[in-house]
Amino acid sequence: MTSDAVTTDSAEEQRRADDRALRDAARAIARAEHGDPFAVLGMHQSGPGQPVEVRAFVPGAERLWVIDSASGDPVGEAVRLLDDGFFVATLADRTQRFRYRLRAQFPLATEEFDDAYRFGPVLGELDIHLLNEGTHLRAFERLGAHPRAVDGVPGVAFALWAPNARTVSVIGDFNNWDGRRLPMRRRGVSGLWDIFVPHATVGQRYKFEVRGPGGTLLPAKADPFAFRAELRPHTASIIHGLPPYDWQDRAWREHRAHSGERNAPVSIYEVHLGSWARVPEEGDRFLTYRELADRLIPYVTDLGFTHIELLPITEHPFDGSWGYQPIGLYAPTSRHGSPEEFKEFVDACHQAGLGVLLDWVPGHFPTDPHGLGQFDGTHLYEHADPRQGFHQDWNTLIYNFGRREVQNFLLGNALFWLDQYGLDGLRVDAVASMLYLDYSRKEGEWIPNEFGGRENLDSIAFLKRMNELVYGQHPGAMTVAEESTSWPMVSRPTYLGGLGFGYKWNMGWMHDTLSYMQCDPIHRRYHHHQMTFGLIYQFSENFVLPLSHDEVVHGKGSLIEKMPGDDWQKFANLRAYYGFMFAHPGKKLLFMGAEFAQRREWSEARSLDWHLLDQPRHQGIRALIGDLNRLYRDLAPLHRTDCDPSGFEWIESNDSENSVFTFLRKADESGHIVVVVCNFTPVPRHGYRIGVPLPGRYTERLNTDSAAYGGSNLSNGDAVEAEPTRWHGRTHSLTLTLPPLATLILERWEG
CATH class of the missing domain: 2.60.40.10 (Immunoglobulins)
Known part of the structure; x- marks a missing residue:
């Protein structure tokens, strides 16, 4: 056999091998099992000067042509390699790559289209x-x-x-x-x-x-x-993309740099958009973002709140999760409209002077099959070991914070909402569950960290980095931790060893004070310390005082129904408690419905009971919240030192016999002080003397027993003159009339 024959046989054998390889690849393409489709499909060339070959998989096509994109002319018809629709066109007269389209003839139509496999990579x-x-x-x-x-x-x-x-x-x-x-x-x-x-x-x-x-x-x-x-x-x-939006909130953005600072008034209205109000005449549908802008924003601004906090509006599959089991972390829920309409809502909030906080859930995600669980057939976003990767309480999966790509996914998401939607901060959900490896787990159900401890070191590093990025890239934004344990320095800077949050929910204050308020007034003398204990640690963190959705669900009842006594006493108790809350150091948070004493326990499946506002007592609570917010914002001593121990001073914290608490709020060393007196019994007290540090007139700025709020209207008139009588270790004193179940706020200011 000659060398030419050997060469010919070898070439033929190679051609057959190439043909078999191409057919095998085509079959894999047809089964969607080929791991490198761009190596098979699209335009290929065996070498310089060789004919160009175009391969395409077009199921259902009977014939296929390659079209020159520049001229619009066919340059060759493809041969069907497989009945499934795999075609190959060898273009003998084309030895240079060119832009092309495909024209496919189907039984009922002919279509021309660009081939996805002629385009280069997306990622650089x-x-x-x-x-x-x-x-x-x-x-x-x-x-x-x-x-x-x-x-x-x-x-x-x-x-x-x-x-x-x-x-x-x-x-x-x-x-x-x-x-x-x-x-x-x-x-x-x-x-x-x-x-x-x-x-x-x-x-x-x-x-x-x-x-x-x-x-x-x-x-x-x-x-x-x-x-x-x-x-x-x-x-x-x-498919949506990130289309540009013409923001109209420049004035707010200039102001925002100071709106969340520790010395600024921060009063937050927590709202679940899906149940704040519905449209009953249209199948009880949700309000749209635009309808919420028209109705919710004026309502909240009229009440004097500084911020709205939205229960998670990231896309979630189950209404009953309230958004706390999200799957679409980058998508505002479609329940109320489009992403642009949500931007319009945020823009409208800002134009009305309202900051917008998002309840953000980086701690866990649901197991729905279309979500992140087993995303690529492995435990990609979550830990593989259920002792680290599964929340027993919520039947959810826990992010693997030790994986840098997962951290990047979440860190980018935190910045995304502030950057793309102009939000003013993040309230981070369930921080305690992120900090502890043994959170809600029994012995043997968790894995210690590398040092044998219970701290989740990866999660801690993530939270610190998140806070550094938020405060570093978005001055004026705030982060708030829902952290229910005594983890130290949650709201202290990371460079001092803290987690870096701006604020922390004061869950202890909420628990203790609500427990006290639920006691019959005759027994409150035995629980007096529950109202004072919080001041022992009040300034260890930058606290928000939360009366949140968590206190009005799961059989806990509404705030008004927690109060003891007959209906008059229930309302009086709640008014006095609100007065105590707004005068107490700490930023404020109130869940929707509490501002008018919603009677039913909250449910995400129905609207708030707005008809209650037809009743004077409910109207009175709403009026009180508005006045408390305005007073909190107007009086510097009530907000400027929320996080500073120099701004608070007990006058008398031990009058358990009368269940009376008296304290001072100060903004600075000037004579501008606020005196707060709380009487948590239904007994009016006449001639009740308290010590004050300075002479002068003390104006009664707010009395929760006012007839305007539904009270008995027992008051001290417009003002009380301090007497030069020493009391409570102070040079002067006031003789007051204390209304039953009421809080008084008096102001002294020489300005």
Whole structure:
């Protein structure tokens, strides 16, 4: 046999091998099982000067042509390699790559379209480096779905992190939800996948079809970075992007730098948008963001609150979770409208002088199959060991904070809401569950840290970094921790060893004072310390005094129904308690409905009972909250030293026999002081003397027993003159009439 024959046989053998390899790859493509689809599909060339070959998988097509994009002319017809729809076009007269389109003939129509496999990668090398390093704090600008144009062709760039997946396809309205049509490009060993889908458009639904490392097809996954999602019970993500928004809140943003400072008044109205009010005549539907802007914002500003805190509005599948089990961390819930309409709501809040805080949930996520659990067939976002990765109380999964990509996902999300939606702060949910490895676990149900302790070191590092980024990149924003234990220095800077939060909920104050208020007044003398104990640790943190949603659910009843006595006494008790709360050091938080003494326990499934405002006593509570807010904002001694021990002084904390508490609030060393007197018995007390530090007139600025609030209208007139009689170790004193079950706030100011 001649050498030429050997060469010919060898070439033929190679051709057959190449043909078999291509057919095998085509079959894998047709089964959506090929891990490197861009190595098979699209335009290829065996070498310089060789004919160009175009391969495409178009299920259902009977014929396929390659079209020159520049001229619009066909340059070759493809040959069907497999009946499933895999075509190959060898273009003998084309030896240079060019831009092309495909024209497919189907039984009932002919379509022309751009081939996704002619476009290059979506992610740049720097993006990949930073994403893998866990330092890409704007990952939301690269991962997920982003409308853009490439080579003049409009479409959507999709990118995803799924390092252990065998294959990933994007499925949606643009490809008949067929996972075979748009398998994504694996970006080397980075764990990232991407693809540009020409002519996909804003508003189309999509998900990711993922095969795990063993080849098992997982439930279709929603996009972790989706900016919009379907209304439950549907679970698809929706292409949206980050369109620019023309904010009209410049005045607020200039003011915001000081709105959350420790010496500023901060009074927060906590609201669940889905149950604040409904539209009963239209099937009891939710209010839209625009309707909420028209109704909620004027209502809250009229009551004098400085901020609104929204129970989680990140997209969540189950109404009964109140948003605390989110799946779409980057998407405002579609229950009330579009992302732009939510921006309009925030903008309107700011124009009305209201800050907006978001209840943010970085501690755990639900197990719904379209969510983050087992995202690429492995424990990607969550810990593999249930002793670290599963919340027994809530049947949810716990983020693996030790994984840098997971930290990056969450850190970027915190910044996203402040940056893209202009929010003014984050109230971080369930911080205690994040700090302790043994949180709500028995012995043997948790794994100690590397030093044998119970502290979650990875989570602690995450929280510190989150606070550093928020305060470093968004001056004027605030972070608030819901932390129910005695973890030290929660609201102290990280450079001093703290967690770096701006504020911490004072759960101890809430528990102790509500416990006291639930006692029959005749027994309160035995529980007197519950109202004073909080001042022992009050200034160890920057505290918010919360009367939140947690106190009016799960059989706890409403605040008004916690109060003892007949109906008159219930309302009087609640008014006195509110007066004590607003005069006490600490920022304020009140859950919706409490401002008018909602009687029923709160339920997310129904509107607040607005008809109660037809009754004078409920109107009186609402009027009181408005006046307390305005007084809190107007009187510097009531807010400027909320977090400073120099601004508080007991006058008498031990009058347990009469259940009376008296104290001073001060803003500075001037004569501007506020005297607070609380009588928590239904007994009026005449001639009750208290010591004061300075002479002068003390004006009665607020009396919770006023007839305007539904009280008996027992008062001290406009003002009381201090007498030069020593009392309580002070040079002067006031002789007061104490109304029953009431709080008095008196002001002395030489200005």
